[in-house]
Amino acid sequence: MTIFLRNARYFLPQVLILLFFMTDLDHNTYKKYIEMITNIVILSLIICISLAFWIMSMTASTYYGNLQPISPWRWLFSVVVPVLIVSNGFKKKSLNHTGALGGLVVGFILTVANFSFFTSLLMFFLSSSRLTKWKGETKKRLDSEYKEGGQRNWIQVFCNGAVPTELALLYMIENGPGEIPIDFSKQHTASWMCLSLLAALACSAGDTWASEVGTVLSKSPPRLITTWEKVPVGTNGGVTMVGLASSLLGGTFVGIAYFLTQLVFVNDLDVSAPQWPIIAFGGLAGLLGSIVDSYLGATMQFSGLDESTGMVVSSPANEKQVGEQVNCERAENRVPLSHCRLPAKAGPR
Template identity: 65%
Template sequence: MNSENDVVLKESIKMMTDMIVLCATLALSLFFWVLSLFMSSFYGTLQPVSPWRWLFSILVPLVLTVRALKRRSLDRSGALGALLVGFVLTMANFSFFSTLLAFFITSSKLTRWGAAQKRKIDVDYKEGGQRNWVQVFCNGGVPTELALLYMIEVGPGEIPIDFSKQYSASWMCLSLLGALACSTGDTWASEVGPVLSQSQPRLITTWEEVPAGTNGGVTSVGLVASFLGGATVGMAYFVTQLLMVSDLHLADPQWPIVVYGGVAGLLGSMLDSLLGAHMQYSGFDASIGKVVSYESATTRRICGKPILDNNAVNLFSSVLIAIILPGLAWGMWPR
């Protein structure tokens, strides 16, 4: 009888907690809406954001972050970082949100997939991924900055990518998509390659066979996965554009977004491997039979120098893709 009462009590507490969170987010969204109305009365160029957009931008990232925390895809610091990144991207542009969502969901699913195989080769493998705030900001920091610049440029809302009408905003959109596609492509390659590849990875600088888990090691399966990962976030962006932007027929074609995402994912993964081969130390530790990132008496060096860690390599890769790739796309974008 007591156990039944405990279950009822826990369910009641959970229901009350959900109601409190919902009421708090409603109050917060209304507060921000009133604040935006107040600010727009002083600055005529500022357009007030609807309370529904505030609510969506707060509530949806909160729900997703709590769910990720329970599923151990994020630790507590990572959850706080993801909440901030999710709020900024969702407020700026729903296409940014869908792209981030595609990256996070697919990456979390693939991290859990083939866990037994990955545990054999990865000395730092964590169940569910357990991303912390450093990993969140190394993957989401650049998109967050771009989303803030986008809101300063055109305000919150969705626009088509059209260099002839919105040059700088279109550049920011492609930079943000490229950064997230780079992170997605690298993650897909790292998670899919070790499970599905039937051949040994090859070092991207010398093309010699290296043990699985070596920084800078690539496989044909991993490269294909990186392109598909980038194309997936590109498709998420493109579909959201179709649903949310009413005047797409007046702008440049938007379908190249999918191809752009795939190319960004592939190039980002290759750039990540190139940096990893040079600036991350990889050695084979005979005592545990795995590739490690530290030097010891039982470790044989494979490649790289201990200059950067994996998070820094991810950050540099996404920054370079975000800076360089939109310029190439601008010259080739169909009109």
């Protein structure tokens, strides 16, 4: 306490002098000072949080005996890197407030569990964010619900990240944090969890790549996956060859990220099963994920045509249903459905 008071007597006048001179600074310089102090405070909090996690890890390993403690550097990396990535995504409008909070949780858990999980998630997020912004003006004319930069919220983060997060937690319970080769002869359950998590991320990437690339580059109209009839662009369940090829590439991209991380961080690859099939597995998961998503969209999601804009929308208000003929009263911006026999509920994904 005495040392604290002595230090306070020394530093307090310095802080007061700094605040006094800051009152005479222009607005931009003052803003830079505030930003610098804020970054210092955030960094200090991150270090404290990482050390707290490390202490809890050491305590748990001492108490239970069979748990391996997680290094402080892994804790620090697992906290700092997701914060930086999410902050950058929030600034670029790839995430809103709720999406940023959800992304922090997902990123932290996957990074602690396995760096291969982290790089797969990172490549999915970065590529999807970039593709969402790509040719945004064209997509704005085709999609009534298009948002600048994507603006993913907590619901989208939950849909894409809930299953990988659950699998990462189960992986840590089964194997503990760390990277392992995928080898069913040695670690059967943990290998299945790794492939399941990779498949979940590859499916999300494949679906996103298909919808973002196929909508713009496809020269032919999408076809409904259940009946193969031509449908308007933007209809749930519609597919194109460009979109399917893009989904294959999206899953392969995530698989390559996982494979390269294995090469860097796994030590006993020379005595383990070959890891290169991970790439093919990722591509196949991306393609199948996109196909399943399109089938669910064709059979379970609503699609309607807003006549005032000519866009396909997902809300049943003030538009005609893209589907089976039903009885419907005439209303403003709506025509009798007997005049518009369009295939049911499809999309450009």
